[in-house]
Amino acid sequence: AQTVTQSQPEMSVQEAETVTLSCTYDTSESDYYLFWYKQPPSRQMILVIRQEAYKQQNATENRFSVNFQKAAKSFSLKISDSQLGDAAMYFCAYGADGLTFGKGTHLIIQP
């Protein structure tokens, strides 16, 4: 079974600084997807960024980018120029047939 590990239960960053959230996964599949989801307090979960495993180029969405290391099974999320609205739970998810989520990282933005 696939597993997703987020080793940072909580991270704190100053507004306007950069923060990196870590994620590792375990799989024997060669073709799959990886995702980062954001869950703000009392609001619905939304997709932040996706990465197809067959693509070597790291995905980027505005201030959000990933560092995908397929051999190391690592998929970290970098948030640049952190904003107060980035405060949320962030979940890393692995997808082949369905989605398997990690336990999440609580991101705190210090003003």
Next chain:
Amino acid sequence: EAEVAQSPRYKITEKSQAVAFWCDPISGHATLYWYRQILGQGPELLVQFQDESVVDDSQLPKDRFSAERLKGVDSTLKIQPAELGDSAMYLCASSLAGDLGAQGEQYFGPGTRLTVT
């Protein structure tokens, strides 16, 4: 902007009672998912529908949980009888397609927070 609707948002019930949650996906989305999210953990898939058919219910505790999507649109998740360990957030998500590519992006509803006393 179209959203996934869920009701109720909060539900408190006593153990051994029956409880039901409702989900209305985004119009045109053929695939519907129910997840359970225990406090402090990530969501866990309970059941996946493609139109009105169940695609995956391998993690659904079938002795007490049931799910249906009779007309391939909205869906109901039922627990009977509820147990203390069922306290969690129940999330519904929908997508255009059941794959994980661009067509399969999942849109989540706000969830139903269940407390069993």
